[in-house]
Amino acid sequence: MTNIIAVSNEKGGVAKTTTTLSLGAALVEAGQRVLLIDLDAQANLTLALGYEPGEADTTSSNVLIEAIPLMNAHRKTDIKNLDLIPSNARIESAEQFLPVRTGYTTILRRSIEKVKPLPYDYILLDCPPALGAITLNALSAADLLLIPTQAEYFSAYALRNMMGLIRRVREESNTNLAYRILVTMLDRRNRTHRNIHDQLRSTFGEGVFNTVIEIDTKLRESPIAGLPITRYKPGTRGAVQYRVLAQELMEYAKET
Amino acid sequence: MTNIIAVSNEKGGVAKTTTTLSLGAALVEAGQRVLLIDLDAQANLTLALGYEPGEADTTSSNVLIEAIPLMNAHRKTDIKNLDLIPSNARIESAEQFLPVRTGYTTILRRSIEKVKPLPYDYILLDCPPALGAITLNALSAADLLLIPTQAEYFSAYALRNMMGLIRRVREESNTNLAYRILVTMLDRRNRTHRNIHDQLRSTFGEGVFNTVIEIDTKLRESPIAGLPITRYKPGTRGAVQYRVLAQELMEYAKET
Numbered sequence: 042m043t044n045i046i047a048v049s050n051e052k053g054g055v056a057k058t059t060t061t062l063s064l065g066a067a068l069v070e071a072g073q074r075v076l077l078i079d080l081d082a083q084a085n086l087t088l089a090l091g092y093e094p095g096e097a098d099t100t101s102s103n104v105l106i107e108a109i110p111l112m113n114a115h116r117k118t119d120i121k122n123l124d125l126i127p128s129n130a131r132i133e134s135a136e137q138f139l140p141v142r143t144g145y146t147t148i149l150r151r152s153i154e155k156v157k158p159l160p161y162d163y164i165l166l167d168c169p170p171a172l173g174a175i176t177l178n179a180l181s182a183a184d185l186l187l188i189p190t191q192a193e194y195f196s197a198y199a200l201r202n203m204m205g206l207i208r209r210v211r212e213e214s215n216t217n218l219a220y221r222i223l224v225t226m227l228d229r230r231n232r233t234h235r236n237i238h239d240q241l242r243s244t245f246g247e248g249v250f251n252t253v254i255e256i257d258t259k260l261r262e263s264p265i266a267g268l269p270i271t272r273y274k275p276g277t278r279g280a281v282q283y284r285v286l287a288q289e290l291m292e293y294a295k296e297t
Numbered sequence: 298m299t300n301i302i303a304v305s306n307e308k309g310g311v312a313k314t315t316t317t318l319s320l321g322a323a324l325v326e327a328g329q330r331v332l333l334i335d336l337d338a339q340a341n342l343t344l345a346l347g348y349e350p351g352e353a354d355t356t357s358s359n360v361l362i363e364a365i366p367l368m369n370a371h372r373k374t375d376i377k378n379l380d381l382i383p384s385n386a387r388i389e390s391a392e393q394f395l396p397v398r399t400g401y402t403t404i405l406r407r408s409i410e411k412v413k414p415l416p417y418d419y420i421l422l423d424c425p426p427a428l429g430a431i432t433l434n435a436l437s438a439a440d441l442l443l444i445p446t447q448a449e450y451f452s453a454y455a456l457r458n459m460m461g462l463i464r465r466v467r468e469e470s471n472t473n474l475a476y477r478i479l480v481t482m483l484d485r486r487n488r489t490h491r492n493i494h495d496q497l498r499s500t501f502g503e504g505v506f507n508t509v510i511e512i513d514t515k516l517r518e519s520p521i522a523g524l525p526i527t528r529y530k531p532g533t534r535g536a537v538q539y540r541v542l543a544q545e546l547m548e549y550a551k552e553t
């Protein structure tokens with residue numbers, strides 16, 4: 042049974058890519074087989090693994106727009122059991138071309154379902170900062186929506202639109218879509234961060250992961266080295282916290 | 298002569314909205330008449346001025362999609378000489394509907410040109426974190442593209458795509474489009490920030506504003522109060538730095 046997790050938030054800069062990469066690497070360390078799919082035109086996930094996005098010939102946009110088989114676009118990374126489907130700027134055109142097709146929101150899900158057997162325990166989907174056709178494909182394919190959220194006003198406000206979208210996706214294409222909020226980039230010394238963090242927990246209760254990811258500048262450095270944090274600085278706070286998140290997620294996956 | 302400034306960066310969370318609002322408010326303090334146009338489906342600029350995005354009846358999406366006259370969508374804010382054209386989630390559909398029309402990239406420019414005389418010294422355009430149809434409209438309408446950039450790897454990398462887009466817009470619809478990079482959210486104590494800041498200045502030289510905006514938590518608080526930083530905490534570092542930026546921009550506008 043493969044767990045498919047969409048990492049999405051319309052708000053920009055909340056650590057979607059950092060979470061997809063770090064969590065994926067931590068799951069691999071815990072013995073899981075993981076596929077990361079970069080669905081963002083910025084291709085930051087592809088870049089953070091040391092690839093030059095412009096050079097990738099088969100990418101996630103080929104899977105979405107030209108329906109090439111999913112596994113034709115995957116590549117092995119330097120990390121055993123961590124595979125990647127890269128992205129490049131061409132996927133931006135999916136926002137324009139996909140919505141005219143009937144059933145366009147389930148293109149990704151159907152391409153994943155065609156792979157039998159699926160050689161992964163987890164598939165993580167890094168989404169762009171928008172709630173368009175690409176993100177809809179991710180939410181329709183996902184078992185769980187992981188919503189990285191900064192403890193700041195604009196980011197907390199973005200949850201309102203996201204809850205509306207979850208309801209719509211559950212009605213139209215994915216009845217069992219669950220969600221969990223992950224508080225990211227937290228500075229415990231900051232009063233605004235503390236206040237909004239408290240508000241998120243009281244508003245969403247169980248809907249917020251217990252694990253919190255705090256500010257750690259090593260997470261800014263690791264993409265420069267083309268390595269996930271678990272390889273770049275294995276003992277740093279960010280690496281430890283993403284490992285704790287991986288444990289919490291595996292517990293969650295067992296229970297559901 | 299009205300100066301039209303697009304505030305854009307594909308990278309999310311680099312202070313596009315914070316810059317549009319703070320710079321706009323600082324220009325008004327310096328005696329300028331300013332119109333802010335919210336072009337983002339998140340409507341954070343609308344929210345930060347104390348409006349509820351869902352309640353706005355005529356918005357920027359009416360201007361772009363239904364070609365209603367620009368001034369039908371504007372409203373006065375509590376701050377004299379600072380007007381707003383609000384946004385809401387409906388503008389997201391512009392990414393799908395606009396590109397099928399010929400000349401779709403100049404819809405915004407043409408709607409601004411129809412207003413005679415234009416009662417503003419500056420128009421600031423807050424863009425979504427994407428390089429799609431909405432951002433193309435903003436770049437085609439602008440005299441200057443202001444690119445808020447964090448001194449971090451993904452944000453610096455995003456400049457590569459942006460430079461390509463500037464070349465394309467200059468060839469297709471706006472020969473004189475100029476750009477300036479604004480370094481935002483800088484933490485001078487952080488080594489990665491210092492290194493990447495130095496690299497940006499040596500790579501782009503004159504293309505980077507002298508003014509730098511440093512990290513200031515009061516900038517996180519002011520949207521909660523529905524006020525720009527110049528009204529919320531007039532003496533704080535963020536307010537001072539955005540006033541210095543306003544001066545530098547007015548100097549630039551005089552010379553060009």
Ligand SMILES: Nc1ncnc2c1ncn2[C@@H]1O[C@H](COP(=O)(O)OP(=O)(O)OP(=O)(O)O)[C@@H](O)[C@H]1O
Binds near residue numbers: 255260261262426
């Ligand atoms: N816990 C952390 N501590 C410090 N910096 C962080 C942390 N998490 C992420 N960052 C940095 O913050 C910036 C934003 O993170 P990231 O790019 O992963 O967010 P995103 O949500 O994927 O952005 P986008 O909306 O552009 O896709 C990056 O420069 C990243 O290196």
Ligand SMILES: Nc1ncnc2c1ncn2[C@@H]1O[C@H](COP(=O)(O)OP(=O)(O)OP(=O)(O)O)[C@@H](O)[C@H]1O
Binds near residue numbers: 193309310311315337
């Ligand atoms: N100089 C600063 N110091 C501290 N916090 C800041 C600063 N500038 C912006 N912020 C905060 O950082 C977050 C990101 O800023 P903002 O939302 O303006 O970026 P954006 O580029 O408009 O994001 P998006 O890509 O989602 O539109 C916000 O929570 C904002 O309050």
Ligand SMILES: [Mg+2]
Binds near residue numbers: 057085168
């Ligand atoms: Mg990202």
Ligand SMILES: [Mg+2]
Binds near residue numbers: 313315
């Ligand atoms: Mg914004």
